[in-house]
Amino acid sequence: MTLDMHTGLRDRPHGGLTAERLSLGYAERPVISELSLDLPRGAMTAILGPNGCGKSTLLRAMARLLAPSAGRVLLDGEDIHRRDTRALARELAILPQSPIAPEGITVADLVKRGRTPWRGLFTPWRGEDATACAEALAAVQMTEFAERPLGELSGGQRQRAWIALVLAQAAPLLLLDEPTTYLDLVHQIDVLALLRRRNREAGLTVVSVLHDLNLAARFSDRLVLLGRDGLIATGTPWEVLTPANLQTAFGLAARVDPDPVTGTPMIIPL
Amino acid sequence: MLRLLGLLALLALALVLALSVGARPVTPAVALEALRAYDPTNPDHVTLMAIRLPRLAAGLIAGGALGVAGTIMQVMTRNPLADPGLLGVNSGAAFALLIGATVLGAPDAASVALLTFPGAAMASALVFILGGGLRGDVGPVRLTLAGAALNALLLSLVTAIVLIRQDTLDMFRFWVAGSLTQAASRPLLEMALIAGAGGVFALAVAPQIEALSLGAALSRGLGTKPRRVQAAALVVVTLCTGAAVAVAGPIAFLGLMVPPLARLVAGHALRRELLASALLGAALLLFADTLGRVVMPPAEVRAGIMTALIGGPVFLWVARRLRPGATA
Numbered sequence: 001m002t003l004d005m006h007t008g009l010r011d012r013p014h015g016g017l018t019a020e021r022l023s024l025g026y027a028e029r030p031v032i033s034e035l036s037l038d039l040p041r042g043a044m045t046a047i048l049g050p051n052g053c054g055k056s057t058l059l060r061a062m063a064r065l066l067a068p069s070a071g072r073v074l075l076d077g078e079d080i081h082r083r084d085t086r087a088l089a090r091e092l093a094i095l096p097q098s099p100i101a102p103e104g105i106t107v108a109d110l111v112k113r114g115r116t117p118w119r120g121l122f123t124p125w126r127g128e129d130a131t132a133c134a135e136a137l138a139a140v141q142m143t144e145f146a147e148r149p150l151g152e153l154s155g156g157q158r159q160r161a162w163i164a165l166v167l168a169q170a171a172p173l174l175l176l177d178e179p180t181t182y183l184d185l186v187h188q189i190d191v192l193a194l195l196r197r198r199n200r201e202a203g204l205t206v207v208s209v210l211h212d213l214n215l216a217a218r219f220s221d222r223l224v225l226l227g228r229d230g231l232i233a234t235g236t237p238w239e240v241l242t243p244a245n246l247q248t249a250f251g252l253a254a255r256v257d258p259d260p261v262t263g264t265p266m267i268i269p270l
Numbered sequence: 271m272l273r274l275l276g277l278l279a280l281l282a283l284a285l286v287l288a289l290s291v292g293a294r295p296v297t298p299a300v301a302l303e304a305l306r307a308y309d310p311t312n313p314d315h316v317t318l319m320a321i322r323l324p325r326l327a328a329g330l331i332a333g334g335a336l337g338v339a340g341t342i343m344q345v346m347t348r349n350p351l352a353d354p355g356l357l358g359v360n361s362g363a364a365f366a367l368l369i370g371a372t373v374l375g376a377p378d379a380a381s382v383a384l385l386t387f388p389g390a391a392m393a394s395a396l397v398f399i400l401g402g403g404l405r406g407d408v409g410p411v412r413l414t415l416a417g418a419a420l421n422a423l424l425l426s427l428v429t430a431i432v433l434i435r436q437d438t439l440d441m442f443r444f445w446v447a448g449s450l451t452q453a454a455s456r457p458l459l460e461m462a463l464i465a466g467a468g469g470v471f472a473l474a475v476a477p478q479i480e481a482l483s484l485g486a487a488l489s490r491g492l493g494t495k496p497r498r499v500q501a502a503a504l505v506v507v508t509l510c511t512g513a514a515v516a517v518a519g520p521i522a523f524l525g526l527m528v529p530p531l532a533r534l535v536a537g538h539a540l541r542r543e544l545l546a547s548a549l550l551g552a553a554l555l556l557f558a559d560t561l562g563r564v565v566m567p568p569a570e571v572r573a574g575i576m577t578a579l580i581g582g583p584v585f586l587w588v589a590r591r592l593r594p595g596a597t598a
Contacts, residue, residue: 060487063491064490065487065490065491085490085493085494085495086493086494087493088493089491089492089493090493092491093491093492094487094488094491095488095491096485096487096488096491098485099484099485099487099488100348100483100484100485100488101484102345102348102483102484102538103350104533104538105538106537106538109537109538109539110538112539113477113480113481113484113492114492115477116477116478116480116481116489116492116493116494117492117493119477121474121475122474166491169492
């Protein structure tokens with residue numbers, strides 16, 4: 001096992017994030033009940049499903065932001081709720097849906113906060129922290145905006161700055177809660193392409209909650225489809241996005257044809 | 271770096287003026303001489319060592335501590351108009367002082383500190399608990415509301431006591447404006463150590479406080495424990511403000527106006543902001559104290575009144591610069 005000091009990425013192909021008979025929410029009104037799921041390392045996975053089916057809840061639980069009412073979440077076989085939260089933050093990063101930016105903060109100062117799990121009580125800012133931030137800014141192509149206040153940027157640029165923050169965290173596993181919501185189509189593609197580039201080039205495992213089925217199919221290796229009654233299907237986009245599954249999940253009558261450009265499944269509502 | 275040197279130069283200027291200016295002007299050369307070879311028969315030397323030096327030390331402690339406490343408060347509550355007084359520290363100190371005065375009789379200058387520090391600490395602990403601290407659910411809004419409620423309660427009790435008893439009123443009037451004039455009889459060394467401990471603690475937890483200011487969800491993802499970080503921040507604010515109140519009484523507006531100025535110098539990097547806040551807070555309080563000696567001679571205007579006179583306009587400037595909703 002090797003550990004790259006700048007990125008923290010571990011050369012460890014096996015294992016991953018696993019939900020084991022996971023129940024979330026209150027006993028009388030469970031949001032998710034007894035769900036089991038495997039998110040293998042190295043893949044780009046999208047979690048899909050209708051509003052209110054518990055996609056975000058599931059993602060938050062997989063990142064130990066929510067305690068399960070029953071069941072466990074395992075990272076490489078270990079219960080994440082039993083692990084030291086700071087050590088876990090070096091392995092697993094999450095970008096929640098609406099993080100708060102202090103007023104007037106610059107992109108560079110924001111991204112630096114991604115280094116929190118690597119900073120001790122009395123350790124000063126080190127060279128490897130600066131390197132990780134510079135690499136993260138370069139990865140999202142925001143280097144030239146580093147000194148600009150976040151509030152002056154466009155929505156797409158802001159989202160890239162937030163992604164740079166979690167990339168600077170240098171965890172090999174990244175969860176994102178609706179990273180493309182509120183972005184126009186061009187910026188949605190921009191964000192997903194950037195995540196896939198990190199997935200392909202740096203081996204980053206990416207799990208995101210998405211709404212757009214066609215974009216999810218285009219950019220993901222694996223899909224997880226949730227319905228109101230729990231997990232409907234997991235697998236490759238072609239395995240998951242079948243007309244029958246779409247009917248079950250969304251009550252949507254649709255045809256699924258190969259996308260003429262990428263060959264990935266394309267949903268055409270009927 | 272250059273900006274830090276600028277702040278150090280500003281503080282140096284404040285130190286020189288604080289030693290030289292007053293009813294008995296002392297040139298910097300004489301001041302240096304008094305420090306090197308103290309001559310108890312030279313009235314200039316006596317003024318300097320017995321009055322101005324303790325006063326200067328009190329200004330450094332109270333000003334630096336209030337700067338640090340103010341910055342931590344504003345970052346924690348994400349409220350640019352938050353003041354350390356929000357945690358009930360000043361009203362707690364006032365209340366404890368009056369209870370002490372009622373029970374024990376008018377306290378001398380030294381025992382004032384012994385009453386005010388625990389009063390301040392208990393008030394801020396109470397605000398933290400009322401704000402949901404024990405359940406691990408302290409939101410900035412909840413904390414602000416709990417602080418406002420406790421402040422109102424304590425201040426009405428303070429007013430009631432003061433209005434009933436004439437002797438207490440006189441003592442209280444003298445204390446409540448906040449001033450460095452009693453410095454020589456206050457426990458400066460102890461309070462310097464307490465404020466210093468608060469400052470070191472603040473620097474240590476600064477990265478985690480920065481993470482927490484991004485919201486609870488992201489900060490937990492970054493490996494912090496919000497409840498612990500909030501408790502740590504509370505300890506910092508209590509130590510620093512408690513020490514400042516014990517040394518100088520309640521100094522208005524300083525904890526409010528220093529943080530935005532420090533941010534102009536340091537940007538959004540909390541460890542740098544804390545250093546800048548301490549330097550700026552000390553310099554501003556010393557300037558206020560020195561200015562108070564010269565504006566209405568032979569009388570002195572108290573430092574707490576001078577900071578309010580300067581701080582009022584700064585407060586308005588900050589409030590006008592705020593752009594609601596410009597946070598996302």
